[in-house]
Amino acid sequence: MTTRGFHRTLRGYHDGYRFVLTITSSDHDVFSYTAAVDGAEVELRAEGLIRSKGDAMQLGMAAVERHVAGLTSKR
Secondary structure (H helix, E strand, O other), rough: OOOEEHHHHEEEEEEEEEEEEEEEEOOOOOEEEEEEOOOEEEOOOOOOOEEEEEHHHHHHHHHHHHHHHHHHOOO
């Protein structure tokens, strides 16, 4: 049985906040991402079709950075 697709999870810390970023693709042509910071889902912008896993990773990290910037300004 052959499985297709892509799934990669990046875990780390940004400015003291723990994040989890997941990049997925069911057919290796279109990628999507999800992100969470300290267990809370990150609000994602509508980006259209993402055709590169590198682009998905960069967009996901940008979303994490925006989210953390919003949290640090509320401290």
